[in-house]
Amino acid sequence: MEHKAIFDIQTKEDFLIQALRVFHFQYHNNVVYRSFCSYLNVDPNTVLTLEQIPFLPIEFFKSKSVLSTTKTPEIIFTSSGTTGSETSKHFVSDLSLYERSYLKAFDHFYGSIEDYCVIALLPSYLERTGSSLIYMADDLIKKSNHPKSGFFLNEYEQLHQLLLELQKTDTKILIIGVSFALLEFTEQYQMSLQNTIIMETGGMKGRRKEIVRQELHEILSNGFGVTKIHSEYGMTELLSQAYSKGDGVFNCPAWMKIMVRDTEDPLTYLNTGKSGGVNVIDLANINSCSFIATQDLGKINQDNTFEIIGRFDNSDIRGCNLMVL
Incomplete structure (x- = not known):
């Protein structure tokens, strides 16, 4: 899949167009993601908004090869973990x-x-x-x-x-x-x-x-x-990072977006200022999965910045995640 347009995103409309484009590509080329979407009875032809896109639970990276390409991976990134614990594997087919x-x-x-x-x-x-x-x-x-x-x-x-x-x-x-x-x-x-x-x-x-x-x-x-x-x-399963210049308030690059889901109903999204589960859209993750439901808890601010405020109980402490509250 050609990826130049992903790094040229300028507006919300651009982001939506590219996100839907990537969603359809991954639905048709990623066996794990398509199976997950089918389990949720999602018809890709009815997906028209970001909120309608299914987000793959991050745990799938521990047990499945999450790939949207048949190209041989150039590298396999792995998460850190305690001795004996299962780690995530991110098969990266295009390091560029x-x-x-x-x-x-x-x-x-x-x-x-x-x-x-x-x-x-x-x-x-x-x-x-x-x-x-x-x-x-x-x-x-x-x-x-x-x-x-x-x-x-x-x-x-x-x-x-x-x-x-x-x-x-x-x-x-x-x-x-x-x-x-x-x-x-x-x-x-x-x-x-x-x-x-x-x-x-x-x-x-x-x-x-x-x-x-x-x-x-x-x-x-x-x-x-x-x-x-x-x-x-950032995290092992992503190819993009958000940055904070202080006070734990993060900004995403134009091809990355945070959405906050209801912890009781993962298909429902919360308004700004309310805390919930963090979903990440990382459009650079074209050859893997760009729509990931993490185990982090966070909130989105009015200015579209976001904060990470903790993790779900009993979730793993993994590399690249921020401090546990």
């Missing part, structure tokens, strides 16, 4: 879609990646294979073209010295890190950084007690000496 999605989104929200020194503090991800976050961070590091860009495992002293060195220049810095590692760094070093974005990707990964986002961001703001902590909202 993923790359275009995160590069175009980053450029939209933050400007050219070439303007940054990119520091990835992602020890829990580096210690396993199949992480979509590591793939993205590695590519951002390479495309930054900054000689000091790179990954850090637990080298906090080395990172501290690098940050002191970079502060002597006008270099823009992006530190993208898992929450527990960012916290550990601030416990050892107090800094007052300029021209620096601290972006947490969530997750204590069982390393520390979970804390609410507000407390986490306050600790990190004080530790790094910045006014706001940024966040990334």
Whole structure:
């Protein structure tokens, strides 16, 4: 399926046209998704609005190969999980879609990646294979073209010295890190950084007690000496990310949309300001499934931003999800 128009979306009308186009493509080419739609007695010819599109429960990625193409996958991204737990598998048949999605989104929200020194503090991800976050961070590091860009495992002293060195220049810095590692760094070093974005990707990964986002961001703001902590909202099953520039309020790129469903009736959608289950439309996910019902709880604000406020009870704590309340 040709995908250029997906990244050229400008209006709500454009989004609806492309979403329906992708829905029909996936209904006819994705066996798992078509079976799910059939189970709900959905006739694709009657689907005319976003609300009428079925959203595939994210759990299907744990037990099924969710594909809308017969092309051999270029990579398989896997979610993190506790020992013995079943993980999600995202079969990605076209990595160029993923790359275009995160590069175009980053450029939209933050400007050219070439303007940054990119520091990835992602020890829990580096210690396993199949992480979509590591793939993205590695590519951002390479495309930054900054000689000091790179990954850090637990080298906090080395990172501290690098940050002191970079502060002597006008270099823009992006530190993208898992929450527990960012916290550990601030416990050892107090800094007052300029021209620096601290972006947490969530997750204590069982390393520390979970804390609410507000407390986490306050600790990190004080530790790094910045006014706001940024966040990334993404997951293994998606090819797009939403970004927050502070206070846990997220914006989506033009080809991604959040809808909030009633927790008691998943086919009913809630008005702005009301909390419910988070459904994600990710049109970059053409060759998999673009319509996913997550286990996250959230709400949409009047200005079309959204917030993640927790997770369903008994749902898995997975990579790339934000803090549990």
